[in-house]
Structure formats: structure tokens, C-alpha cells
Amino acid sequence: MRKDKVSEAVIRRLPKYYRYLMELERIGVERISSQELSKKMGIKATQIRQDLNCFGGFGQQGYGYQVKMLKKEIKDIIGLNREYRVILVGAGNIGQALANYIGFEKEGFNIVGIFDVNPKLIGNTIRSKTIMDIDTLHTFAKQNRIDLCIITTPKENAQQIADMVIGVGIKSIWNFAPVDVEARKGVFVENVHLNDSLYTLVYRINEQEGMKKRECLPAKGGE
Template sequence: MSKENKRVSEAVIRRMPKYYRYLKEMKASGIKRISSRELSKKMGLTASQIRQDFNCFGGFGQQGYGYNVEELCDEIQKILGLHKEYNMIVIGAGNLGQALANYSGFEQEGFNIKALFDINPRLVGISIRGIPILDIDHIEGFLSQCEVHIAAICTPKKTAQEMVDRLIECGVKAIWNFAPIDVNAPDDVVVENVHLSDTLYTISLRMNEDYN
């Protein structure tokens, strides 16, 4: 699908969700068309970069007119794979795991959380927005019954890699990791290590004016 089959760079991939956010907002507020120049001002990028980015995936604009907001938004939705449905599970039903389960935005984009898993017997059995918290020992059984595309890891650091290994063993093909460690997986598994504390530490670094 990508134009000329040329691999899309990491930098471009990271900008796509941002385009999607802005375009969805504009679409919702009834804006019909946008030029790369206008969009560049809104987003703090250059118009050149925006046109280059979009043209990694195809020509979505029209000379002399710009881009149709709704059309472009839909195209980027497809690029991000948000036109599909995904089954998701959350490993670790602490505050962060529960926060993911409670956030309705993921569902709206096709990410359906089917269950949370935890080791804590006080959590096992209860439900969050109708999503059950199950015993972590039942994970293999669950995965044999339900095709899970993405697993979010919200466990403490020490159990994260072990859980990832078990999940991959059962065929899970994508890991969204929130544990403060880089988890590893075979090449055919997509891994996204989020590392919230890393982003906090860049704040304290930047608060030191010497590096700005």
C-alpha cells in the first residue's frame, strides 16, 4: 500500500497520530478543506514536511485547492489501521490497567478490551465497565478461546518480560508495554515501550536552562 513500497521512516510514523488528532478535531468542527500551509501553522510543522509526510502514503490533495479534511482524515485513519477492530487485553489491573479499561477513546477507534488479568485475588472477579478482571493463571486458556491482537502490560517491572514471553507463546502479536523496562520480542511481534517516567525525566532535564 505504501507508495512505491518504500519503507516509511520512524519519524513519519510518529507524526501520523498527531495529524489524525488535528484532522479529527477539524472534521468534527465542520472544517471542509485545509491547505498544507494552514495545517502547518496549526500544528507547528512546515508545509513542506506535511506534504512530504502525506506523500509517503499517496497523493491525497488537489492542486490549487488543498486537502479535503474528511477525506484526508479517513485516509490517515486507514494508514493507522483504525478502520479495523482489535481485541485487546490488559495485564495488571492496578490503577494504570484500570485507567486503560475506563478510557472509552480506545474502543471508539476499534480497540476492544476483552479482559484484564491480575494476580491479586481481591481484584479477580470484579468488572470495570463490564470488562472482567480474570486470574492471571487463566491467561493461556483465555487466549486459546479468544483471538487477542494486542496486550497492554501494566505489571511491575519484574514480571513484565515473563508475561510478554507467555503472551507471545500464545500467539499475541503486539505488546504495549508500560512497565519501566524495555521488553523484548521476536521480530514479527510489534513492541511499543512507553516509559512514562522517561518523559518526566526529560522535563526535569529541560528545567535546567543550560540545555535549552
């Protein structure tokens, strides 16, 4: 049965389920129990069942889950059963990489406009899409239905771009600039923060080394 509110933690796990189910389907697995899936994914079976039951009872007692069906369900739940019209603002390193990445297109994300300020980039094409002058963004966004805006500008411009595209009615922003883009209620922002990701990794490296040197653990019994 459906839960009244799906927690952030569950939402974050949905794409992971999708990923594993895609792979299982690809290698021809027909059914899987929460137990088996648990072992593969490294999370508890009971959590899997709990998570899935936020959206419906997709399994069958004594049998498990049909991989194909469950994958399809999760695909629908995430919203990958439709197409998305995407614009990308900032055609630098990361912008170009994302525009070139065909994985997104395969899942229904179509880049319909690429924008930049740099005159050297304007007019160039990425996968047959012309990079347009950022001054034309406002008009373009008004004239075309756009579902999602990717921001890959320097951090100084990110919020300004966000405000502008929100102003013309765009409801979701995938931000790669290293600032937290803010938006009014009803607009969805996902801040990626690659730096942060790297730093947590680096923290762990040093945490271990630090243990020895710093002796920061209050001795808690023997060991």
C-alpha cells in the first residue's frame, strides 16, 4: 500500500534499485527475492521490502519479485516513462561532457538548447546542437516547453541563471556549479557538488591515518 510520504532516504535509493534491476534484466534473470537482491546491493532485505511497499506490493509471497515487472514499475515511479526537454547553460568542460553523454538521451532526456556567454563557443555544435548566446536564453525558454535546466556555469553565475529560468517557468534545475542554488517552493533543485564528493573520499583517507597519530579515541574498555 502507498505510504503518505516517501522519505528522502527512500527516494535516493530508487535509482539504485533501477540500476540493479536493469542489470538483472540484461543478464536474463527472471525473478529475484528480496534476500538475493539484498546480497547483491549490500542493503538489508527488509529495507528493500519496506522501500518497495511505499509504492505498492510488487512481490508475490513464496516467489519473490519478477525482475522485468519490478524494473518497469520503478521506471514509472521515478518518471522515466516519458521524455524530458532539457536546456544546458554553460558549455565549458562539464557542460560539454554532459551534452555529449548519450546515456541521458537513452533514458529520454533530450537537450533542446545549449547556451554560453563565451563568443568563442557560441555557434559551435555539440552533437549537432548549436551553442547559443546566453542572451537568447530568456526568449528561447519562453517559446519552448522546457522541463529541466542543467547549470554548468561558474559558481558566480549559477544563482542568476537559476532565477532567470525559474522566472520563465522552468520547474527543475540540475546544478553542477559549486554553490547551493536556492529556489522558491515548487521548484526542484538538485545540487551535485562534485567537490564535496571528492572531499568526503579524501576525509576517509586521512581519517584512517589520523586515528593512529591523533589518538582521538577515548579509550573505551580494552581492545
